[in-house]
Amino acid sequence: MYTEELSGEEMGATSVAWVDELFDRLEIGLTLTCIRSRRIRRANAAACHTLGRARADLVGATWDALDLPPLLYSWANLCRHLSSERTMSRHLTRIVRPDGTPADVLITASLEADAGEPCCLSQILDVTDAETARHQLQLVLENSPVSIGLTDLSGRIVVSAGGDIGALVNDLRAAERSSIFEVFTHAPECVSMVRRAADGEPSTGTTEVYGHYYDMRIRPVRDPAGEVSHVAAIATDVTEREQAHAEQSVLTELAHQALQIVEPDRLWNQAATVLASRLSAAVTVHATEPGDEPRLVAAAGALPPAAVLAAATREALLSAPSNHGDGAAGRNPRRVGHWSTASMLLGQPNAPAAVLSVHRTDQEHAVADGDQHDEGGSLGPAAGPFTRREVDFVDAVASVLGSAAVRFTMEREARYRALHDSLTDLPNRAALLDRLGRSLEQNRNEQVRTGVAFVDLDGFKSINDTLGHRAGDDVLREVADRLRASVRPNDVVARLAGDEFAVLCEHVSTITEVEQVAHRVITALTKPIPLPETEATVTASVGVAISGTGLADPDRLLNASDVAMYTAKRAGPGRCVAYQPVMCLDPATSPHRTGRR
Numbered sequence: 001m002y003t004e005e006l007s008g009e010e011m012g013a014t015s016v017a018w019v020d021e022l023f024d025r026l027e028i029g030l031t032l033t034c035i036r037s038r039r040i041r042r043a044n045a046a047a048c049h050t051l052g053r054a055r056a057d058l059v060g061a062t063w064d065a066l067d068l069p070p071l072l073y074s075w076a077n078l079c080r081h082l083s084s085e086r087t088m089s090r091h092l093t094r095i096v097r098p099d100g101t102p103a104d105v106l107i108t109a110s111l112e113a114d115a116g117e118p119c120c121l122s123q124i125l126d127v128t129d130a131e132t133a134r135h136q137l138q139l140v141l142e143n144s145p146v147s148i149g150l151t152d153l154s155g156r157i158v159v160s161a162g163g164d165i166g167a168l169v170n171d172l173r174a175a176e177r178s179s180i181f182e183v184f185t186h187a188p189e190c191v192s193m194v195r196r197a198a199d200g201e202p203s204t205g206t207t208e209v210y211g212h213y214y215d216m217r218i219r220p221v222r223d224p225a226g227e228v229s230h231v232a233a234i235a236t237d238v239t240e241r242e243q244a245h246a247e248q249s250v251l252t253e254l255a256h257q258a259l260q261i262v263e264p265d266r267l268w269n270q271a272a273t274v275l276a277s278r279l280s281a282a283v284t285v286h287a288t289e290p291g292d293e294p295r296l297v298a299a300a301g302a303l304p305p306a307a308v309l310a311a312a313t314r315e316a317l318l319s320a321p322s323n324h325g326d327g328a329a330g331r332n333p334r335r336v337g338h339w340s341t342a343s344m345l346l347g348q349p350n351a352p353a354a355v356l357s358v359h360r361t362d363q364e365h366a367v368a369d370g371d372q373h374d375e376g377g378s379l380g381p382a383a384g385p386f387t388r389r390e391v392d393f394v395d396a397v398a399s400v401l402g403s404a405a406v407r408f409t410m411e412r413e414a415r416y417r418a419l420h421d422s423l424t425d426l427p428n429r430a431a432l433l434d435r436l437g438r439s440l441e442q443n444r445n446e447q448v449r450t451g452v453a454f455v456d457l458d459g460f461k462s463i464n465d466t467l468g469h470r471a472g473d474d475v476l477r478e479v480a481d482r483l484r485a486s487v488r489p490n491d492v493v494a495r496l497a498g499d500e501f502a503v504l505c506e507h508v509s510t511i512t513e514v515e516q517v518a519h520r521v522i523t524a525l526t527k528p529i530p531l532p533e534t535e536a537t538v539t540a541s542v543g544v545a546i547s548g549t550g551l552a553d554p555d556r557l558l559n560a561s562d563v564a565m566y567t568a569k570r571a572g573p574g575r576c577v578a579y580q581p582v583m584c585l586d587p588a589t590s591p592h593r594t595g596r597r
Contacts, residue, residue: 029051033119089108105128109123148233153198203216214238215238218232251396267404343357347409433554449548451546454564455542518542
């Protein structure tokens with residue numbers, strides 16, 4: 001076998017030729033630049049292609065003359081990076097080729113020697129496709145509720161993307177320089193999940209941070225040997241979902257309470273407290289009654305000035321829809337001074353039972369304008385104007401409360417009708433006995449007495465027989481009005497049945513006081529009653545009784561006045577008789593108990 005021996009000089013020449021050929025053949029762009037002269041000595045084909053320049057334009061030119069971005073390119077900067085303490089520098093930058101096309105390039109510069117002179121060897125890699133993909137992924141993540149991150153075992157973030165909350169982005173950047181274990185101390189749940197993943201245990205959970213809710217999925221990343229080398233985290237912003245769940249929970253609880261609570265003011269106060277806490281707002285409920293000014297019945301939070309409350313309630317009522325309106329105007333927040341107010345009508349839109357209002361102010365603007373205190377000494381909540389979602393939530397609460405308001409109205413009307421006569425609108429027998437029982441109970445404690453005047457019309461049957469029942473109804477209504485006008489302010493007039501009425505006189509000392517009321521009633525009824533085509537005259541027989549020994553029960557006291565009235569009627573029309581113990585008071589035989597008309 002023949003072997004040719006080469007001299008050292010020949011071997012060196014062969015090595016240089018081999019390196020030169022490799023330099024030109026590499027698909028990674030390479031340039032060699034003299035440190036002292038700043039001129040490019042060599043540039044391979046890949047560098048020419050990446051930079052979009054001919055070899056003749058590169059070789060012999062200086063970096064500064066290439067009009068590249070100023071990262072390397074102030075040569076002084078490059079030389080500073082290639083000091084004796086740091087012999088390699090890596091930069092990602094964007095260039096614009098002479099033909100106007102942009103390119104993202106990764107330039108890695110290192111300090112080398114060429115023919116005994118210090119030179120900069122630059123590797124130029126076209127990463128446009130990768131940077132485009134990375135940028136597009138970043139755009140996707142920035143416009144989605146997903147954030148991703150990869151950390152090493154020390155907690156330093158290696159890669160992160162996504163997130164549109166300034167505080168989160170800042171903390172992620174800080175953790176690239178230090179560690180999430182140092183930066184995210186305000187999120188102990190997240191840190192604990194990362195530690196578990198670093199120990200090889202995947203973690204999943206929902207946590208609240210930066211005022212948002214995130215579904216966290218944290219997994220260990222293992223190297224080829226099966227050891228955990230990194231921790232990967234995916235955080236999905238589920239704030240809207242959690243808010244929807246919380247709002248639904250609030251609505252469900254309020255709906256349950258709306259079915260259970262029988263006192264409107266209690267429900268209004270509970271709803272106001274819940275809304276004030278949920279929305280960081282002041283909340284008011286004003287009850288509305290026909291002919292009366294709205295009345296504040298519930299409030300929570302630091303309230304606006306009275307003028308703001310009045311204006312909000314008034315405008316809400318003015319915007320109430322007609323029978324054919326949709327009421328959309330009432331849902332739009334209004335601004336009064338520094339206060340933003342959203343008001344909703346509760347109950348029937350054209351006849352609301354109450355007005356629900358939520359109020360919030362912009363504290364910074366208020367302080368800037370010198371309006372630092374409201375009537376309560378505080379500006380109140382300062383969370384800014386209401387969002388559409390918040391208005392929709394208030395509207396949903398108002399719907400629940402509105403249904404309850406309708407129920408309250410129907411129940412109130414049902415109770416009223418159960419205790420009042422439909423013809424005269426006077427309290428009926430059940431209402432009178434209830435009030436009489438409470439009065440007698442009070443007598444035991446206050447040492448006062450209660451009187452009853454039992455009124456029966458004389459000759460009323462003949463009016464029905466000769467003039468008809470419609471005329472009889474007109475007479476009964478007029479009698480009711482005259483009775484109301486002739487008794488004392490605190491006396492109670494009731495219609496018992498047919499042409500029988502009663503007057504409850506509370507806080508009397510003697511039966512004489514009750515007799516005086518009875519005589520005023522008799523006198524009031526002597527005047528003829530005008531009817532559409534004629535007039536009618538009625539008189540009344542009245543029996544009076546006063547509580548005391550043997551008459552401390554509502555039924556017995558009413559029955560005693562009934563017995564006295566029957567005695568008066570037998571003596572002739574238009575008379576008043578006071579009950580005496582010698583009169584019959586047998587429940588089985590008394591006129592009142594036998595259904596006498």
